[in-house]
Amino acid sequence: MRWADVDAAAIRHNLGVIREVVGGGVAVMAMVKAGGYGHGDTLAAAAALEGGASWLGVSSAEEALRLRSEGLAGPLLVVGAANPAHLAALVAAGVDLAVWDPDQVAAAAAAGAGTPARLHLKLDSGMGRLGALPGQVPALMAAVERAGTRVLPVGAFTHFADAEDDPAYTLAQDRAFLEAAAALRGRWPGLLLHAANSAAALGLPTTRHDLVRCGIAIYGYAPAAVEGAARLRPAMSLHARVIQVKTVRSGQSVGYGRTWVAQRDTRVAAIAAGYADGVQRAQSNRGSVLVGGARCPIIGRVSMDQLTADVSLVEGVRAGDEAVLFGRQGDGWLGADDVAAAAGTISYEVLCAVSARVPRLEASSAE
Numbered sequence: 360m361r362w363a364d365v366d367a368a369a370i371r372h373n374l375g376v377i378r379e380v381v382g383g384g385v386a387v388m389a390m391v392k393a394g395g396y397g398h399g400d401t402l403a404a405a406a407a408l409e410g411g412a413s414w415l416g417v418s419s420a421e422e423a424l425r426l427r428s429e430g431l432a433g434p435l436l437v438v439g440a441a442n443p444a445h446l447a448a449l450v451a452a453g454v455d456l457a458v459w460d461p462d463q464v465a466a467a468a469a470a471g472a473g474t475p476a477r478l479h480l481k482l483d484s485g486m487g488r489l490g491a492l493p494g495q496v497p498a499l500m501a502a503v504e505r506a507g508t509r510v511l512p513v514g515a516f517t518h519f520a521d522a523e524d525d526p527a528y529t530l531a532q533d534r535a536f537l538e539a540a541a542a543l544r545g546r547w548p549g550l551l552l553h554a555a556n557s558a559a560a561l562g563l564p565t566t567r568h569d570l571v572r573c574g575i576a577i578y579g580y581a582p583a584a585v586e587g588a589a590r591l592r593p594a595m596s597l598h599a600r601v602i603q604v605k606t607v608r609s610g611q612s613v614g615y616g617r618t619w620v621a622q623r624d625t626r627v628a629a630i631a632a633g634y635a636d637g638v639q640r641a642q643s644n645r646g647s648v649l650v651g652g653a654r655c656p657i658i659g660r661v662s663m664d665q666l667t668a669d670v671s672l673v674e675g676v677r678a679g680d681e682a683v684l685f686g687r688q689g690d691g692w693l694g695a696d697d698v699a700a701a702a703g704t705i706s707y708e709v710l711c712a713v714s715a716r717v718p719r720l721e722a723s724s725a726e
Contacts, residue, residue, distance in 0.1 A: 360631035361599040363713055364686070364722035365398045367406035369594035373577045374410025380587040381560055385567045388414035388436065388553065390574035392422055397637070397710040398578060398595050399719040401429045407577055408433065416572055420445035423454045436479060436514075438572075439489070446470035450477075455513055457481045459491045461502035468506035478503065479514035480543060484536040484554075485528070486520045493539050500546060514551035514570070515540045522558035522566075523582045529559060533566045561585035580696055580706045593694060596686020596722075597713055599632035601650065602665070604676050613667050614659025619644055626671040628655070630682045633664040637712035638684055639702040642666075646701040648682045651675075652689030685709065 377387055389412035390396075395403025404415050404426055415431065417423050418439040426435060436455040447470045449456060458464050459481040467476035480499060483490030491499045503512055517536040522529045536554055544550050552568040557576035559566045562585035575581060579593030607613055607627045612620045628650060634640045643660040651673040659667045670676045681688070685695045695706040702709070 360602070361597075361636050361716075362718045362720055363397075364596045364598065365402055365719050366592070366594045366722045367402060367409075368723065369579055369592040370398075370403060370406035370577055371410035373579055373591050373594070374407055374412055376587045376590050377560065377571075377573055377576055378411045381567050381571055386413045386551075386570045387411065387560075388416045388434075388570055388572040389577050390416040390438075390572055391426070392416065392418035392438075392574075393711045394715075396574060396578050396707065397713040400426060401431070402719065402721060403577075403594075404431050410577075412577075414570065416574075420449055420454075424448055424452065427452045427454065438479075438481075438516075446476075447472065450474050453477070455479055457489075457516075459483075459489055459499065460495070461498055464499070464502035464506055464510065468509035471509050475509055475511040477511050477513045479516055479551075480512065482515060482517045482536055482539050484517040484532040484539070486518045486532075488518065490517060493535070496539050496542060500543065504546075512543075512547045512550060514553060515543045516553045516572075519554060519556055519559055519566075522556055522563065526563060529563060529566065533563075558582050558585060561587055575707055578710060580694070580710075593686070595695075595710060595713070597632070597637065597684040597717070598686070599630050599636070599682050599684060601628045601676060601678055601680040601682055602631050603629045603678055604670065605629075612659070614643075615662060616660055619659040625658075625669055626676070627658065628668050628670045628676055628680075628682070630666050630668060631664065632682075632684055633662045633666055635663045635714060636717050637709075637714050638666055639698075639704065639709070639712065641702040641704070642698070646698060647693065648684055649686075649688040649691045649693050650680065650682050652691035654691065654693060 389407030391404045414434045420442040450471045455477040481490040553570035555566040555571040557573045560571035579591045581588040607621045607625045640661045646657045647654040655668040685698045695709040699706045699709045
């Protein structure tokens with residue numbers, strides 16, 4: 360009754376656009392955390408590698424080990440805090456680890472059992488979240504020195520706070536990162552430097568360094584003003600079946616809390632998708648869906664398993680018809696960014712919110 364189509368060809372295409380924009384001297388890490396931004400981690404990772412990504416990035420140990428268990432080889436970085444219980448398995452699987460304090464370095468070194476732990480040193484250049492502050496870098500370096508051959512420093516990286524909307528702050532962050540990274544590179548000249556997310560990779564060339572970490576762009580969304588954004592292709596669409604159509608008379612209400620009352624006789628479709636599937640409750644009386652290729656307003660509250668839409672302007676809607684929660688239907692288009700705007704959120708959340716109970720079906724399209 361509900362399903363998501365995921366277009367691997369679109370992911371491969373988007374990697375091609377990104378690689379063309381950033382140039383051949385810059386490697387691309389495809390971020391496939393959070394189940395590949397809701398698209399399915401294994402499918403997204405395989406498509407990204409086929410499209411030319413040379414690295415994969417995840418947020419947790421569990422995500423990394425799952426990809427390894429599915430046969431995804433090659434460079435793979437856990438950009439977040441790795442569960443200490445999984446450190447030995449991560450090192451054995453050749454998974455790179457992010458570290459930002461001496462205790463993490465010591466724990467990674469102890470987990471290796473003869474295999475050096477591959478480390479990326481995380482620096483806080485102004486995000487205010489994870490990472491060593493500039494004054495803490497000497498202690499981090501000293502911890503790596505003490506670990507000796509039990510660790511292998513591979514990279515140094517930072518995270519931008521507002522690359523989409525504040526390029527001046529982003530460039531200041533990048534300068535702070537490079538200043539801190541200079542000491543690290545003085546000791547380990549081969550360190551890979553990486554900072555740019557999708558917005559910076561496509562819009563701020565000086566931040567690309569050795570490697571860019573792209574997430575949302577590989578799934579088809581990026582700030583409209585950045586290079587190549589117009590050629591990106593969204594890779595996922597969310598669908599559900601109409602399960603009933605009825606006429607609600609003027610003065611009657613629809614849904615929990617009676618938040619919508621008909622001002623006229625209205626044709627209402629009940630659709631088999633709700634907030635348990637990833638349709639934000641914030642879309643109640645604000646969002647829309649596609650039915651028959653036309654945008655139809657969501658009316659009443661989105662409930663756990665269903666929503667209701669006004670289909671009065673679409674002829675012949677009946678039970679069994681397809682509704683599109685985001686994606687294309689005929690000549691109609693409703694992007695995850697459009698849905699996000701209605702719900703007061705961002706396209707990332709819309710994509711990641713598609714729940715595990717929604718089957719992912721691999722769609723096909725022209726390369």
